[in-house]
Amino acid sequence: MAAAPMLELREVRKSFGPIEILHGIDFALHPGEVHALIGENGAGKSTIMKILGGFLPPTSGQVLLEGRPVPYASGAQAEAVGVVVIHQEFNLAADLKVSENVWLGRELGRVFLDHRAMRAGTQALLDQLDSTISPDARIRDLPVSDRQMVEIAKALSRKARVLIMDEPSAVLTHKEVEVLFRQIDRLRAQGVAILYTSHRLEEVTRLADRLTVLRDGAVVRRALRGELTEDGMATAMVGRDLQDIYPARRHPMGEIALDVRGFSVPPLVQDISFTLRRGEVLGISGLVGSGRTELAEGLVGLRPAAGQVFRNGASVHIRSVREAAAHGMAYLTEDRKEHGLLLDKTLRENLTLSTLPRFGSPFISAAREETALTEAIRDFDIRAPRRDMAVGNLSGGNQQKLLLAKTMLSSPEVVIIDEPTRGIDVGTKSQIYAFIDALAAEGRSVIVISSDMPEILGLSDRVLVMRQGRVAGELDGERICEKAVVRLVMGTAEEPAYV
Numbered sequence: 001m002a003a004a005p006m007l008e009l010r011e012v013r014k015s016f017g018p019i020e021i022l023h024g025i026d027f028a029l030h031p032g033e034v035h036a037l038i039g040e041n042g043a044g045k046s047t048i049m050k051i052l053g054g055f056l057p058p059t060s061g062q063v064l065l066e067g068r069p070v071p072y073a074s075g076a077q078a079e080a081v082g083v084v085v086i087h088q089e090f091n092l093a094a095d096l097k098v099s100e101n102v103w104l105g106r107e108l109g110r111v112f113l114d115h116r117a118m119r120a121g122t123q124a125l126l127d128q129l130d131s132t133i134s135p136d137a138r139i140r141d142l143p144v145s146d147r148q149m150v151e152i153a154k155a156l157s158r159k160a161r162v163l164i165m166d167e168p169s170a171v172l173t174h175k176e177v178e179v180l181f182r183q184i185d186r187l188r189a190q191g192v193a194i195l196y197t198s199h200r201l202e203e204v205t206r207l208a209d210r211l212t213v214l215r216d217g218a219v220v221r222r223a224l225r226g227e228l229t230e231d232g233m234a235t236a237m238v239g240r241d242l243q244d245i246y247p248a249r250r251h252p253m254g255e256i257a258l259d260v261r262g263f264s265v266p267p268l269v270q271d272i273s274f275t276l277r278r279g280e281v282l283g284i285s286g287l288v289g290s291g292r293t294e295l296a297e298g299l300v301g302l303r304p305a306a307g308q309v310f311r312n313g314a315s316v317h318i319r320s321v322r323e324a325a326a327h328g329m330a331y332l333t334e335d336r337k338e339h340g341l342l343l344d345k346t347l348r349e350n351l352t353l354s355t356l357p358r359f360g361s362p363f364i365s366a367a368r369e370e371t372a373l374t375e376a377i378r379d380f381d382i383r384a385p386r387r388d389m390a391v392g393n394l395s396g397g398n399q400q401k402l403l404l405a406k407t408m409l410s411s412p413e414v415v416i417i418d419e420p421t422r423g424i425d426v427g428t429k430s431q432i433y434a435f436i437d438a439l440a441a442e443g444r445s446v447i448v449i450s451s452d453m454p455e456i457l458g459l460s461d462r463v464l465v466m467r468q469g470r471v472a473g474e475l476d477g478e479r480i481c482e483k484a485v486v487r488l489v490m491g492t493a494e495e496p497a498y499v
Helices: 045-052 075-080 098-102 115-128 144-156 174-189 201-207 230-238 292-299 321-326 336-340 347-359 366-379 396-408 426-441 453-459 482-490
Strands: 007-016 019-029 034-039 060-065 083-086 162-166 193-197 210-215 218-224 256-265 269-277 281-285 306-311 314-316 329-332 414-418 445-449 462-467 470-476
Touching: 007 045, 019 034, 019 045, 019 193, 019 218, 034 045, 034 201, 034 230, 045 083, 045 162, 045 193, 075 083, 083 144, 098 115, 098 144, 115 144, 144 174, 174 193, 174 201, 193 201, 201 230, 210 230, 230 426, 256 292, 269 292, 269 445, 269 470, 281 292, 281 426, 281 453, 281 482, 292 329, 292 414, 292 445, 321 329, 329 396, 336 396, 347 366, 347 396, 366 396, 396 426, 426 445, 426 453, 445 453, 453 482, 462 482, 470 482
Parallel strands: 034 193, 034 210, 083 162, 162 193, 281 445, 281 462, 329 414, 414 445
Antiparallel strands: 007 019, 007 060, 210 218, 256 269, 256 306, 306 314, 462 470
16 A cells, blocks of 8 residues: 655646646645656646745645645745656856856855865765766856756655656766666655656656656546556657557658768868768668767868768859858757747747747738747647747747747748757657658758667668767668667678678
8 A cells, every 4th residue: 555645636727827737636746656657748747846846836726745735835945845857957056166057055154154065065976976076066067967967966865755857868878777776766766656657658667666647737647567568658748649650751862962071070070972862861870979060060060070071963062051051051059948949938929039030020920920930830730839939938849949940931941950849748749750750851961979779770761870089880671770880880890890
């Protein structure tokens, strides 16, 4: 028999203006259990977590801690009583050191700050996470995966009774995910109540003692460990069977649209050569740190680069995103929150920002921008309660669809998409895969960079595998399989790499 709930919602409803987002939610977290909360983007998961963590008040209903109304009305007050949230959006001060972020607001020392003690405490937490991050590193100098590990270290330092984890593994390497799982198992054994959300259903199967499925702001299914398969979870989330999430594509390819020769992006990427045809989807695989993103950013002028690039047979020299756009190339960043979107701005402002000259000069036509937004909402199925809302309040899937719409507004012929479905539910993944397939069917050329092996295998006409900044090999046709990709990624290919 389960212990009494540590933290729970009873008949909780939440409205923003006239729109009700949550419809009478009952939800409980028990000591020593991992409770997974899953659902499509926009189902209400983030709203529930914000209410539990003290960041949002419910419109009606009760929030109870150990059977009594919660004694907190803010995130800081919730942390003071042991309710800690690891947010999907990093809550870190970019200009401060790792140790300063871990102890921010709880600094050690009575009169003067005890930097030595805080550094030692941070080092102990990082060691616990098998992390090589320096406590003295500045947050702004760290890659996304390291920032997530700092968030986890910060949460562990809080001595939580309730730990709420919003997509904590989305940007982590496989090794880092395994370390995270060990920490979750340790905390569960210590009696911590854990809420875990993830779009990676295999993680839910591995971790969850209980499972709640949300759809459109309501609970549609509850289950205990082993009662639902991953297919069953996906069906409950989207309300329909997902027979085959990847399009059955193989469109005819045209002439070479992009020819890259001897391309280097110092200091990591060295001597990369490949071609890309019209109507082709080229997948780029490799471990985090193999140079995939650096290659993409070099191609569109975000990083200094050297080498030859030919567009439709003509040599081009691209030194900025504007020049890339002039040559029909566009890049969709892997980090939509920091580099892709302005989270405090509206949908319209984000959509048209990169193509403002199209909407009037010297004065911008708001009416034309609104027309473009109407078309984007229709074409990309962007679901927003209000057109004038801040983009930061959209679900992750709808943010990604808005970023796709923004990228395509310049009508690029070569589209580079970095981690297209990171942190996105299975239903929205299916939509994005269909969109990528449609681009190829139109004769556009697409590069997909992904850490998701099934995604690479399911979408690609060819796969380029990178290792330590170089091309480890190229696979096409029947040679595209997980075993071959893994061999090239790890440098253990049993046959010569064809490049």
